[in-house]
Every structure is written in structure tokens, then in C-alpha cells.
Amino acid sequence: xxxxxxxxxxxxxxxxxxxxxxxxxxxxxxxxxxxxxxxxxxxxxxxxxxxxxxxxxxxxxxxxxxxxxxxxxxxxxxxxxxxxxxxxxxxxxxxxxxxxxxxxxxxxxxxxxxxxxxxx
Numbered sequence: 001x002x003x004x005x006x007x008x009x010x011x012x013x014x015x016x017x018x019x020x021x022x023x024x025x026x027x028x029x030x031x032x033x034x035x036x037x038x039x040x041x042x043x044x045x046x047x048x049x050x051x052x053x054x055x056x057x058x059x060x061x062x063x064x065x066x067x068x069x070x071x072x073x074x075x076x077x078x079x080x081x082x083x084x085x086x087x088x089x090x091x092x093x094x095x096x097x098x099x100x101x102x103x104x105x106x107x108x109x110x111x112x113x114x115x116x117x118x119x120x
Contacts, residue, residue: 025072082117
């Protein structure tokens, strides 16, 4: 097996804009703090989001910069209703073979997460 990057060998800005044009709705549930801070979690992906992304961040988050939760779109029977909950930060810890823990020396120090609470 061979991984193909970027996603589907297509420009990811084209892909995210096509995704939005098809009326999918998605929101950021996790960010890598080496690229995006706490302010980004809980943001909906839209044209403004794409325009505000730092130049080193892939438009689809294909390098692990962010992760999403898709809650509405043409393939859904119905929209998933939710509200945004608490934001949480978790530092990155690297476990070694001798069970000690060391901090990351890379650009990533940890991750921001946001809870989504189901609504009826």
C-alpha cells in the first residue's frame, strides 16, 4: 500500500471549497497548538475560516493541524444538533521505552479539544 498526499492528489483548497459548495457543515474539534491556538477550536469551517488560516496550515488539515466534526450535509438523513462545551488543553507527552516521559522538542507542545454536547 502507498499513501497518496495531498489528499486524492488534488489541491486541498479546491477540495475544501468543493466540500463547502456541496453544503457540508463541519466544525473544528481539535487543533495542534504548533499551528493553531485555542481560538480555533469550535470554529465552523467556512470561506472566512479558510482565508484566515496561516499559510503553513493545509486547508484540509492534512498534516495534522486540525481535526473536524461534520454535522450536516447532503448525505445525512438529518442534521446533528449540538452545542459547544468546554475547551480542554492536553500537553503532548512522549513515552520512552523505559517508561519515562519527556516533552516534545517539535513545534507541537499539545492539543486543544472542544466538547460537543448533543441536543435533542
